[in-house]
Amino acid sequence: MWKKESVRGFAxxxxxxLSLGQGAAARAEDASGYPSRPVTIVVPFGPGGSADVxxxxxxxxxxxxxxxSFIVENRPxxxxxxxxxxxxxxxxxxxxxxxxxxxxxxNESLLRQxxxxxxxxxxxxxxxNEAPLVLVVRSGLAPKTLPELVRxxxxxxxxxxxxxxxxxxxxHMAGELFKSMAGIDVVHIPYKSSGGARTDVLGxxxxxxxxxxxxxxxxxxxxxxxxxxxxxxxxxxxxPDVPTMAELGLPDYTATLWxxxxxxxxxxxxxxxxxxxxxxxVVQDPATRALWARSGIxxxxxxxxxxxxxxxxxxxxxxxxxxxxxxxxx
Numbered sequence: 001m002w003k004k005e006s007v008r009g010f011a012x013x014x015x016x017x018l019s020l021g022q023g024a025a026a027r028a029e030d031a032s033g034y035p036s037r038p039v040t041i042v043v044p045f046g047p048g049g050s051a052d053v054x055x056x057x058x059x060x061x062x063x064x065x066x067x068x069s070f071i072v073e074n075r076p077x078x079x080x081x082x083x084x085x086x087x088x089x090x091x092x093x094x095x096x097x098x099x100x101x102x103x104x105x106x107n108e109s110l111l112r113q114x115x116x117x118x119x120x121x122x123x124x125x126x127x128x129n130e131a132p133l134v135l136v137v138r139s140g141l142a143p144k145t146l147p148e149l150v151r152x153x154x155x156x157x158x159x160x161x162x163x164x165x166x167x168x169x170x171x172h173m174a175g176e177l178f179k180s181m182a183g184i185d186v187v188h189i190p191y192k193s194s195g196g197a198r199t200d201v202l203g204x205x206x207x208x209x210x211x212x213x214x215x216x217x218x219x220x221x222x223x224x225x226x227x228x229x230x231x232x233x234x235x236x237x238x239x240p241d242v243p244t245m246a247e248l249g250l251p252d253y254t255a256t257l258w259x260x261x262x263x264x265x266x267x268x269x270x271x272x273x274x275x276x277x278x279x280x281x282v283v284q285d286p287a288t289r290a291l292w293a294r295s296g297i298x299x300x301x302x303x304x305x306x307x308x309x310x311x312x313x314x315x316x317x318x319x320x321x322x323x324x325x326x327x328x329x330x
Contacts, residue, residue, distance in 0.1 A: 034270075035095065038069040039094070040071050040073050040095065041059055041073070041099050042073050042083050042087050043083065043099045044077075044081070044084050050101075052072065054129060058070070061282040062279070079111060080101075084100070084104060088122065088265075093268075094268070096264065097125065099261060102170055103168065109319035121265050122262040122264060123265055124308040125279070126276045127302050129299050130258035130297070131214065131257050131296050132256050133210040133213065133231040133257065134212075134239065134242065135174075136201065136208060136211060136219075137201075137207060138204045146243075153182070153184035153185065154184055157184070158187055160186045160187070160207045160208070161186060162175045162187070162209050164191065165192075165194035166193075167329050168329060170256075171197070172188060173255065174231055175210055177321055178250070180324060180325065181250045186208075194212075198211060210255070213236050214297070217239065217296075227242045229245045229248055230243070238295070260307060269304075272304050280301045283301055
């Protein structure tokens with residue numbers, strides 16, 4: 001005969017097992033019926049930028065796919081920290097998502113006092129798309145090719161300069177990666193926006209900048225700036241005549257603009273997987289791919305596990321540049 005203590009112990013274990021089973025069943029049920037109400041995609045940048053634009057494209061198509069509303073909410077500020085922190089603190093139920101860019105992976109080493117850690121407080125859901133940058137120089141600058149530019153920079157350290165939309169932005173980090181891999185000293189001039197940086201390169205006040213391919217296409221075609229190289233793994237479909245940095249002597253150089261979706265840590269895996277599949281369907285849609293391709297943008301698809309690995313690698317890549325270049329923000 002069992003002692004009372006044994007009976008109580010068995011009952012406690014059985015009750016715990018039942019609770020776990022009910023919890024798992026509830027999570028599975030939530031995933032099978034997800035979403036049952038509106039989902040918010042938080043963009044930690046201002047309206048009109050690429051993250052905002054493609055978050056709205058994604059929201060519209062996911063809404064059409066699921067029959068539920070996906071709402072874009074802009075929460076800019078503090079170098080994307082405000083919106084990112086908001087999502088980090090949101091309930092992990094799949095109803096508050098973050099549209100991130102590689103700004104956040106740079107911030108992991110650039111902003112040491114931020115109130116969250118990307119890989120601790122979020123789970124990777126899915127990438128969305130990426131686009132290469134193009135290195136352009138003012139029309140009056142002597143070098144006509146990337147090797148010529150590197151030779152001039154080495155012959156006169158600190159004499160050339162390049163503009164960016166601000167410290168830690170993808171445009172800035174592309175320049176720092178270039179400096180590191182080419183072994184040159186080029187002065188960084190940060191602006192408050194890419195528009196201001198672009199204006200001064202066009203006006204001849206600054207020597208060069210890395211900028212979005214889609215933005216620079218017409219300016220290059222009309223001779224207002226000169227394209228030396230693009231920054232993707234392969235040539236851009238909208239600039240097929242412009243070689244990549246890797247082709248011109250900088251093997252493994254890549255510095256793209258990319259976007260992805262994260263969710264708060266603890267979001268049930270079935271919901272993460274469901275979102276991943278739905279986003280992949282949007283990205284792989286032939287009409288979407290054709291539309292994006294006209295702007296030099298490529299869709300990205302990865303499993304949550306593969307996207308997690310991608311994020312970790314990107315964080316490590318930019319940490320090396322931030323630390324070796326001693327990049328800081330005020």
